[in-house]
Amino acid sequence: MSASAAAASGERRRERGPYRRQQTNPWKFCLMIGFWAGLIWGLVHWLMYTFRFTPVLPGFLAEPFYQHSFLQTNWGHISGVLFFILFSIAAAFLYKILLGRSQGPWAGFIYGLLWWTLLFVAFGPLLGMTQPVNRMGWDGVLSELCLFAVWGVFIGYSIAFEFTDEASREPRREE
Secondary structure, eight states, X not given: OOHHHHHHTTOOSSXXXXXXXXXXXXXXHHHHHHHHHXXXXXXXXXXXXXXXXXXXXXXXXXXXXXXXXXXXXHHHHHHHHHHHHHHHHHHHHHHHHHHTTOOSSHHHHHHHHXXXXXXXXXXXXXXXXXXXXXXXXXXXXXXXXXXXXXXXXXHHHHHHHHHHOSGGGSOEEOO
């Protein structure tokens, strides 16, 4: 459609004047959300381990790559938080691809519980990352379950709010 035909039909290709739409790059946003989710909830996991709410090492995601004795040191804890950041970035991208149009916190809640199931029931014991759930103890199971539920809500609701919030799509007046 030519510019004159678009103007005749009442459509405009771009907005002119003092109003401008602000678009969020979804991939940069997911990178940022994944980074902050990993940093915040990785540090919360480290605190939970430090105060003995959970027996799971902060570096449990790095278990296939490092020796267990290293992961028990301070540098191992730091590498565990870094691995949790990388894991959270990948999980944020995956959430955007699979559930990016979901609204509200429930999709993120279920997403977090799904990751907990994969890491603590399915693959974690198989790869030696975690103990089997029946040997972890109730405190550890519930602490990790709650952590991953809140982590999933953080990722899911942040992405849902940014990309489904209609009020943020209103044109903003440039000053």
